[in-house]
Amino acid sequence: xxxxxxxxxxxxxxxxxxxxxxxxxxxxxxxxxxxxxxxxxxxxxxxxxxxxxxxxxxxxxxxxxxxxxxxxxxxxxxxxxxxxxxxxxxxxxxxxxxxxxxxxxxxxxxxxxxxxxxxxxxxxxxxxxxxxxxxxxxxxxxxxxxxxxxxxxxxxxxxxxxxxxxxxxxxxxxxxxxxxxxxxxxxxxxxxxxxxxxxxxxxxxxxxxxxxxxxxxxxxxxxxxxxxxxxxxxxxxxxxxxxxxxxxxxxxxxxxxxxxxxxxxxxxxxxxxxxxxxxxxxxxxxxxxxxxxxxxxxxxxxxxxxxxxxxxxxxxxxxxxxxxxxxxxxxxxxxxxxxxxxxxxxxxxxxxxxxxxxxxxxxxxxxxxxxxxxxxxxxxxxxxxxxxxxxxxxxxxxxxxxxxxxxxxxxxxxxxxxxxxxxxxxxxx
Amino acid sequence: xxxxxxxxxxxxxxxxxxxxxxxxxxxxxxxxxxxxxxxxxxxxxxxxxxxxxxxxxxxxxxxxxxxxxxxxxxxx
Numbered sequence: 001x002x003x004x005x006x007x008x009x010x011x012x013x014x015x016x017x018x019x020x021x022x023x024x025x026x027x028x029x030x031x032x033x034x035x036x037x038x039x040x041x042x043x044x045x046x047x048x049x050x051x052x053x054x055x056x057x058x059x060x061x062x063x064x065x066x067x068x069x070x071x072x073x074x075x076x077x078x079x080x081x082x083x084x085x086x087x088x089x090x091x092x093x094x095x096x097x098x099x100x101x102x103x104x105x106x107x108x109x110x111x112x113x114x115x116x117x118x119x120x121x122x123x124x125x126x127x128x129x130x131x132x133x134x135x136x137x138x139x140x141x142x143x144x145x146x147x148x149x150x151x152x153x154x155x156x157x158x159x160x161x162x163x164x165x166x167x168x169x170x171x172x173x174x175x176x177x178x179x180x181x182x183x184x185x186x187x188x189x190x191x192x193x194x195x196x197x198x199x200x201x202x203x204x205x206x207x208x209x210x211x212x213x214x215x216x217x218x219x220x221x222x223x224x225x226x227x228x229x230x231x232x233x234x235x236x237x238x239x240x241x242x243x244x245x246x247x248x249x250x251x252x253x254x255x256x257x258x259x260x261x262x263x264x265x266x267x268x269x270x271x272x273x274x275x276x277x278x279x280x281x282x283x284x285x286x287x288x289x290x291x292x293x294x295x296x297x298x299x300x301x302x303x304x305x306x307x308x309x310x311x312x313x314x315x316x317x318x319x320x321x322x323x324x325x326x327x328x329x330x331x332x333x334x335x336x337x338x339x340x341x342x343x344x345x346x347x348x349x350x351x352x353x354x355x356x357x358x359x360x361x362x363x364x365x366x367x368x369x370x371x372x373x374x375x376x377x378x379x380x381x382x383x384x385x386x387x388x389x390x391x392x393x394x395x396x397x398x399x400x401x402x403x404x405x406x407x408x409x410x411x412x413x414x415x416x417x418x419x420x421x422x423x424x425x426x427x428x429x
Numbered sequence: 430x431x432x433x434x435x436x437x438x439x440x441x442x443x444x445x446x447x448x449x450x451x452x453x454x455x456x457x458x459x460x461x462x463x464x465x466x467x468x469x470x471x472x473x474x475x476x477x478x479x480x481x482x483x484x485x486x487x488x489x490x491x492x493x494x495x496x497x498x499x500x501x502x503x504x505x
Contacts, residue, residue: 035493036474048444114471123465129470129473131473135471139444140445141449225466
């Protein structure tokens with residue numbers, strides 16, 4: 001089966017929703033497709049139209065949801081892009097069923113994932129990402145009474161902790177690896193963005209009962225069959241806390257697999273785009289976290305710019321350029337403030353698993369000199385997550401860059417991959 | 430609604446992901462290549478640690494999947 005649209009938007013988080021809405025309002029036939037069960041991406045995950053008004057981010061979600069619905073834009077939830085079998089065609093899969101969608105132009109809004117770093121015990125059940133635990137709670141996991149240690153880096157750590165407190169968890173401590181001086185400097189720059197500062201203060205007020213400590217990081221997690229205690233350090237002292245869950249993520253990295261497959265130029269770990277969000281590949285725009293980790297407001301703004309540009313309304317897109325520049329400066333400040341300390345490179349022991357899919361250990365990887373060599377010799381990054389977890393870790397730990405992307409960019413059924421492109425079939429006698 | 434996880438009936442609220450239901454039932458999701466138990470980790474569909482068999486279909490990413498009445502989940 002195949003369908004055809006003027007514009008296909010991949011990812012129904014804030015950036016994708018804004019892009020699809022603007023372009024559809026301007027008269028394009030738009031298809032918005034997303035791998036989740038409902039629109040909203042990560043930041044708006046689990047929000048329902050009936051109850052969202054009580055949520056701090058609820059208003060934006062409700063406004064964009066109702067606006068999107070009014071456009072009559074086609075929305076496909078639960079579909080994963082697996083390949084680009086022809087120039088203007090994406091191949092999708094949903095519950096084992098394949099489908100092709102033809103596009104005039106494309107906007108990618110595939111968001112970001114957490115950066116995970118290996119440390120002894122990180123594969124124990126009960127150790128999760130910080131955003132990961134938040135997402136699971138948004139998906140109905142009840143954290144009432146659970147004792148949670150939060151560790152890692154980035155603004156998400158505090159935001160996730162605040163969400164967990166609201167849901168009834170007991171936070172045993174929040175440990176940010178970045179040093180205090182850098183965070184204070186970052187905080188001062190937020191004085192020019194009172195809304196963001198107010199949000200941080202609100203999160204901290206919510207978590208006041210828990211220690212928030214900077215310049216501290218996780219060393220190991222231990223327990224019988226699941227995590228029971230965590231050892232942390234500030235580089236001098238070590239201390240151990242009992243917990244039910246350890247939520248640990250080291251800021252965010254963009255989901256670059258699809259832009260890479262399409263050939264978009266990547267620079268400094270993000271997709272290089274111009275002031276209209278256009279990538280180096282004609283007809284392919286990228287928005288939101290793909291172009292730099294900046295959060296909700298940046299995604300909404302860039303989504304609108306790309307939406308206007310897709311519809312040919314360039315003047316409307318360029319009106320937003322000054323705001324876009326401000327957002328990009330915020331991205332750089334965020335990157336600098338939460339840059340990872342070298343001590344995090346030496347957390348793994350010889351037998352610490354680095355590639356969770358294939359159980360490849362740190363010792364096995366030490367003999368390798370590149371990502372490619374590691375893949376060939378150890379199967380690191382060759383499992384079902386396709387290096388989404390260990391690839392970002394290996395980049396930081398060993399300085400290996402994983403630059404190639406080959407189809408399928410998500411595990412797919414052979415029947416999906418083997419189907420010929422419909423137009424080819426038509427062309428054959 | 431009620432679903433079954435490894436044959437045990439489990440009650441869950443509407444809108445609960447299968448991964449959340451597994452965790453609340455105290456079940457891990459899969460065994461690693463070397464046989465270690467693994468449970469949901471990234472929560473957003475990228476790490477594949479939460480994969481389990483749902484209604485007979487293997488390797489479903491349960492964090493991206495909502496529970497449906499009478500769903501049968503088999504882990505590990």
